[in-house]
Amino acid sequence: MHAMQLSDPAVKEIFDSKAWDKICKRAEEVKLRVRPAVPSNLKAELRPYQVEGFHFLSYLATNNFGGILADDMGLGKTVQTLAHLSIEKNRRRMQHPSLIIAPTSLMYNWKKEAANFTPHLKVLIHHGNNRHEFSDTIEQHDIILTTYTLLMRDKKLLLQHEFYYLILDEAQYIKNHKAKTTQIAHQIKAKHRLCLTGTPMENHLGELWSLFHFIMPGFLGDSQHF
16 A cells, blocks of 8 residues: 555545645645754753654644654653643743643642743642632633543533643543543633543554544544544
8 A cells, every 4th residue: 555645636536626725735834843942941851852752742833733742651741741831831822721631640740740840830720629719710820730530520611711722641531532521622622732641542543533533633534434
C-alpha cells in the first residue's frame, strides 16, 4: 500500500469542491518548524526530549491542530504542558482559562508542579464539597483543575464557560466514545484540545479513534469507517 497524497484522485473524490479547496489551502499554511525558546519564567530545566515535546505542543497550537502527547509515565508530560501554557500566557494568547481534567489522584500533583514550575500561572482546583464557592472566580485564573468524576455533576457550570485549552490527562479515560463522560468532554467549548496519556491505545484501535475524535473531530472519519 502507498501513502495517499493530496494529489491522489481517490482522496479528492471524498470531498466536495469547496471542502477540497479549503483542505489544500490549509495544507499550504502548515508551519513545519515551530521551535520557540523555552519561556524564561519557567522554573525548570527541560531535558532535550522534553524540549522536543514542548516544540511539538507549540507546533500543534500554531497550526490549530489537536494532538496527543504520549510520553510514558514519569517522563514529564505535566511540565511540558505547563511550559507550553506559560509561553501562551506570555504571548497574551490566553484570553480564557485552560481547563485540565485529570483523575482525582493527580489533582494535587498538578497543583504542586504548577506552583513549583509556573508560579506566575494562577491555578484553581475545582474539586471538593466547597468547590462551588469559587465558581465565580474561574475567569480570574489561568488553569482550572477538575476531575473526570465531576464532569457529569458540574456539566452545566463547565458548559457555561469558554476555555483556551481543554486538556485531558490520562486521556484513556475517554477511550469509550459512547460513554457519557466522553460525550460531555466533547461539548466543552475550547479553542485548543490536547490529550496526555502514556497509553493512547490499550485494547483496540477504536480507543485511539475516540481520542482523535475528541481532539480533531472528523480527522479519522467516523468510527464505523475507521
